[in-house]
Amino acid sequence: MRGRTPPPELTDGARLAETRERFLTAESVDPHLVRDTILASWWRSRRGNVAADHIDPAYVRDPDPDTPLIRSALPVLRSLRDHLDGQPISIILTDPGGVVLTRLAADWDLDRHLDSVQLAPGFSYAEESVGTNGIGTALEGGRPMHVFGHEHYAEHLENLACAGVPIHHPISGKTVGAIDLTCWRRDAGPLLITLAKTTADQIRQALLNDSGMREFALLQQYLRACRRTSGIVLALNHDVVMMNDYARQVLDPVDQAVVLGLAAEVLTSGRPGPVVLDLPIGGRVRVQCRPARAGDPLAGGIVTVKPAGPVDRPRATTRAPVRATPTTLPGLVGSGPLWLRGCHQVEAAYDAGEWLALAGEPGTGKLALLRAVHHRRNPSGVFHVLDAADAAATDWPARVANELAGDGTLVIRHVDLLDGRRARALTTALRAHRAGANRPALWVTATLRLAGASAELLQCFPRTVEVPPLRHHAEDVHDLVRLFLTKLSPDGRLVCSPEAMQVLVRSSWPGNIEQLGNVMKKVIQHRRTGSIQPDDLPPECRTVSRRLLNPLESMERDAIVQSLLDASGNKAKAANSLGMSRATIYRKIHEYGIVTPTP
16 A cells, blocks of 8 residues: 555644644644544544543454354455455454454564554454544444544554444345454555455455345244244344244343343354243243254254243233333342343353353452342342452361352352462362262352453353443443442432533443442542532542552542642643643543543
8 A cells, every 4th residue: 555645634643643632631622633523433432431541442252253244254355365465454354343353464563563452353443442443433433434543542553544344234234244454554545445345345245145045044944933833933143133023012122132142142052952031021931942054054043932930010012112121139220231131141040050150340240249149039048258369368278168068159259369279279179069969059159350260160160141341331320329329328318410420420430330339438428418519529530541540640640630620621720730741741631531621
């Protein structure tokens, strides 16, 4: 791509860089200096509390190499790589959520840089993860998008240029992924987006050739199942979901999502036997999944659903869409889909007597969720907790043996903190317990961060459920705030104003639910009646940083926030009051993700 006329937005990089810096420090910007689509994406990134000073994409999963999209796209992408003939352009394929599925090598320097910013398989480059970029912004807008240099929201992407194009399924029309071409900013040219569009069209045609037979086979088997039963019938694969009228009438939208999620898991696992499922909205059903095939390739699955127990509420013949019902687990609130899904999975594991590992960031509520499930399912039973942080104590092996000899529920917290020797000892104890005769009815669970635990130890737990960070179910902040205020101010004399709630919802909460609870405790120390206003919130609520600060950093952040508030957002006055230069306060505002009112 060298030697071509650069796009207009590359000809004045210094002015664009200055505009981006002014935007990130909450100063007014001239909208004529940045494209409308980029400015809109910057605003979305800011409202989503995306970090601008570092790259923090979520690692979602190891990509499945045998999906229809990858099978159709890989020959096209390999042909494109051959035609580029060594040009330093990386070819990237993602799923519809922006998770990188595959990346074809460009040159060593570019690949090393992409690894450093985690633009690699398994990581999400959705706009909500890394801000404005060719992949996430194209998927967010649903159309081709090129992002050059300083147009990126995150500063570590400023030396790159990328062109992303959504890939639409040729039959269903829905977005199934995206193709992205990324190169060094200095090598970018106007043909980059054209090349990406052509590649997306070729992948779409390959999908059509591959999917026609599969979709037809799935439709035939779905219609056959509908003729054989008057009950609930669904059909699904990676691209299509079909359900009969009875399913739409009987299953609420939340129930539909849970049944489809379970069906997808069962079909992926290759164990199509019937599964008994408690629906979130009420009722118990038996779900039977049967693979649908078009020759050797799997075309999808046929799902039938039948009642398996008493229904907890009447069902109407027609029903308008409803909002997800909050969880009914004792002591918990929340209606976010990811949170509800985690609650349901833990309850299902308890009902099946299946040992469980619960993974998630610190403060997400792992222990509270396990305790709630235990109290709902076994209210008279004993709830035991062991903390692996205490494993260095001399009596730790005896405590483990004593707890395994009991009944009820046992939670072993922080198993990712165990070193190799202690992890092996715990693994041996757990295996011996499971193999023992006449052992008591004990449900054993473990909690851990998303990574770092012994693989051998995790083999003792057939299933791992992830508890989402609060930023991934921010819609539950309203209910959580009300819950905390009810506990801290049971007389109901303290409420949260809409303005303060808006500040709380837009915070990134790196400490998750635990941090939100601590914030409410700080608020009630000086405000015990009336309405909580934004000024009542501690300085940490004025930042969008995605990391927890150490004590010294927290003190510096709090001082900067207070000075900015005292100066009505005037950075020069705030810097002067703190005895630091304006350049330093700009850097600190950027580093801590501080959001303040404009002067």
